[in-house]
Structures are given as C-alpha cells and as structure tokens.
Amino acid sequence: MQFIDQAEIQVAAGKGGDGIVAFRREKYVPAGGPAGGNGGWGGSVIFTAVENLQTLLDFRYNHRFQAENGGRGGPNNRTGANGKDLIVEVPCGTVIYNAETDEIIGDLTEPGQTLPVAAGGKGGLGNKYFLSNRNRAPEYALPGLDGEEKLLRLELKLLAEVGIIGLPNAGKSTLISALSAARPKIADYPFTTLIPNLGVVRKPTGDGTVFADIPGLISGASDGAGLGHDFLRHIERTRVLLHLIDVTSEDVVADYHTIQQELEAYGRGLAERPQIIALNKIDAVYLEEAELKDLATQLNHLSHCPVFLVSAVAGIGLEPMLQEVWRSLDELSASMELVMSNE
Structure with a gap:
C-alpha cells in the first residue's frame, strides 16, 4: 500500500x-x-x-x-x-x-x-x-x-509514543523489527526506509506501545534535503525520542550533532523532547568494552541523556534500553496527571 x-x-x-x-x-x-x-x-x-x-x-x-x-x-x-x-x-x-x-x-x-x-x-x-x-x-x-x-x-501525523530517529543506516528498521512484529524493508544501503513504519512493543504489563521508525534524517533535512523534511512531522506527536547512532561511524559525536541540529532547525519543540540514545551495532565494531563505555559516557555528558550500548541484530542491550523507555513514559504520564489535577 x-x-x-x-x-x-x-x-x-x-x-x-x-x-x-x-x-x-x-x-x-x-x-x-x-x-x-x-x-x-x-x-x-x-x-x-x-x-x-x-x-x-x-x-x-x-x-x-x-x-x-x-x-x-x-x-x-x-x-x-x-x-x-x-x-x-x-x-x-x-x-x-x-x-x-x-x-x-x-x-x-x-x-x-x-x-x-x-x-x-x-x-x-x-x-x-x-x-x-x-x-x-x-x-x-x-x-x-x-x-x-x-x-x-x-x-x-502518525500517532506513536516513541519515535526512532537517526541517520540513514543507523539500524532503525532492524531495531523496530527486533522489538515488534513490524517487518520493514532492511538492506545495507542508505534510505532503505522510504516511509515511516509503525510497530507495537509490549510492556511487561502487557500494554502495547506504538514505536515509529522514521526514515533517515540527513544534514539539511529541515530545509528539505533527503527524506527527513517529509517525515519530521511524524515525530511531532511522540513523547520520547529513541536516538539511534551507528557506533561503527567515523565520528559518532558528529552524527549526534547532525540530528540535534535538524531537530532544532525544524522547531515545534522536537529538540526539547526527552531522548534516549542507543549506540547500535556494538557487535560489529573493533573496540574494547572499556572504549565503548568511554564513548557512551562522553555522549552522556554531552547530551545529558541516558546512553545505552546495543545491537539490534544480536539483541544485545535491548532490555535495559526498553526499561528506560518505559520509565520515561511513566514519568511523563505522572507529570501530566499532576498538571491536570492542579488545574
């Protein structure tokens, strides 16, 4: 379709x-x-x-x-x-x-x-x-x-609680297929995902949470470059952003800044949305565990966001990352209920 x-x-x-x-x-x-x-x-x-x-x-x-x-x-x-x-x-x-x-x-x-x-x-x-x-x-x-x-x-504008964002080939489609029953197209070249994909991920309580895999953003996406301009609107309704970064990239920090700059340029409060960072493909990089942890710490200090080391293909580190997603969503729900009770 x-x-x-x-x-x-x-x-x-x-x-x-x-x-x-x-x-x-x-x-x-x-x-x-x-x-x-x-x-x-x-x-x-x-x-x-x-x-x-x-x-x-x-x-x-x-x-x-x-x-x-x-x-x-x-x-x-x-x-x-x-x-x-x-x-x-x-x-x-x-x-x-x-x-x-x-x-x-x-x-x-x-x-x-x-x-x-x-x-x-x-x-x-x-x-x-x-x-x-x-x-x-x-x-x-x-x-x-x-x-x-x-x-x-x-x-x-898609209705999803969690938006998965990142540069092309960061592994977004692989992640949503690992977490849910969604089966998006996956291949080893940029812009495999041409449309947003939705997947329902089950909480430990059994409730379903909708995740949206947003087509890869590139520098200049907010001005119409690549596919990001067409699909940035789909993360306007999300409550939490899951920022996926390819740890095999030549410059992980630069990749992080590229996405942040596009969120800020697009506006509508996207840059202020709660984020969880996942350094993906740790099974495919020739780095010691200590080096990976140092990289995660560096990004944590830079972004003030929780950072996880994961592999969507191998299923490594996904559970702790999901626990943080559930915690963030619960915290946002509690804050909203408090605001409504005070009105």
Whole structure:
C-alpha cells in the first residue's frame, strides 16, 4: 500500500432546496391560500477518524467531495427532504487545514472523533411563509442558499509514543523489527526506509506501545534535503525520542550533532523532547568494552541523556534500553496527571 501523508482536496456542502409557490386546490375549500413548502437543508461535509486507515491514499485520486443537495419544497406545506451528510473517513492523526489561510480547522486523533468542515445551505422559504394581512396570496418564494465550499489541506501525523530517529543506516528498521512484529524493508544501503513504519512493543504489563521508525534524517533535512523534511512531522506527536547512532561511524559525536541540529532547525519543540540514545551495532565494531563505555559516557555528558550500548541484530542491550523507555513514559504520564489535577 502506498503511503501518502499529505493531500489537498475541495469539499462542498449541499445547496439548500428551493421553496415553492403553491396554493391549496381542494374541493369545497374556496380561497385555500398559499401552501408552498420550504426547501430542505443541504447536507454537510463531516470528517471522522477511523482506525483501519493508515494513509491518505484515497485523497490522491479523489479531490472533490460533494454532499447531497436539499430537496425542493412541496405543495400542501410539505418541506423538502434534507440532503444527506457526506461522511469522509480519515486516519487517526489527520490535521485539517484551510488551504487558503493555512488555519487549522481541526485535529482528529481519536477513533470516532468527528469534525464538521462545511455546513449545508439553508432551504429556501415557500410562499406560505410570506402570508400576511397585506398579502393574502403571495406569489413568490426564496431559493435555497449555497452550502459552504472550502479548499482543504490534509496532513497525517502518525500517532506513536516513541519515535526512532537517526541517520540513514543507523539500524532503525532492524531495531523496530527486533522489538515488534513490524517487518520493514532492511538492506545495507542508505534510505532503505522510504516511509515511516509503525510497530507495537509490549510492556511487561502487557500494554502495547506504538514505536515509529522514521526514515533517515540527513544534514539539511529541515530545509528539505533527503527524506527527513517529509517525515519530521511524524515525530511531532511522540513523547520520547529513541536516538539511534551507528557506533561503527567515523565520528559518532558528529552524527549526534547532525540530528540535534535538524531537530532544532525544524522547531515545534522536537529538540526539547526527552531522548534516549542507543549506540547500535556494538557487535560489529573493533573496540574494547572499556572504549565503548568511554564513548557512551562522553555522549552522556554531552547530551545529558541516558546512553545505552546495543545491537539490534544480536539483541544485545535491548532490555535495559526498553526499561528506560518505559520509565520515561511513566514519568511523563505522572507529570501530566499532576498538571491536570492542579488545574
């Protein structure tokens, strides 16, 4: 399935039905008077978040969404039928923008959450409405009003608690496949991962936590270089960043700084997000254990973040790293509960 996380569409609510001009024409009822009914309301366009969608692919080929028009009023004061609302399903995590003003209309994060984006037009008034002492037989009615029409931009931001970040070939896909049932493409060349991958990692309590493997960032990613610019948005919602660094690199510290600079340049609080650093591929480097520990200590002093020595392929050091992830998430949850209790 093709992963599409941005789309621009046009939505149009239904037009209200026209009111009509009609008079009672019944036997034995002389001068029956006006009896033209009002038009029905036009249908609205409503977005709803669903769990079974993971991409905005449907919006690549269908760019216009039109709700049903309201029905025309009828004789004998019958009101026209209301137009049927158009329900548009989107993945959880979809942000809806007004494409012309760049204003956020809504953010759908929970399954079943709904958002009306275009209101249907009001039905026109029939001539019955205009009956008065001065005008006993009005011969005019009003047309229905047009429904709202908007140009929208949709952006999908994955809902994951832990984002795995790092340079290309740091071993992110291997790590998520080792921790979860996700099976992303893995190969020995840069940019193997072309789309974000999600995997559910089980806590000791049995609860599932969603990890997102974000395609490799490179220097200049925040300005559009490589693939990072397209996917940095997907870690905006994460609570903890798991920063994976290839310990076989020529300059591990420089690799750390490259990612940090891109997070700072992108903004939106990513650089301040809690991080856990994992020096990966320790089974493939010709360094003594003491040298590896010295390198971890150096990064710890530099970043003020916990640093772990791991091998995603061999499964070395993953459990202590996960324990720190769970601890960080629990600490963030406790802090949030404290803030909410004080409000």
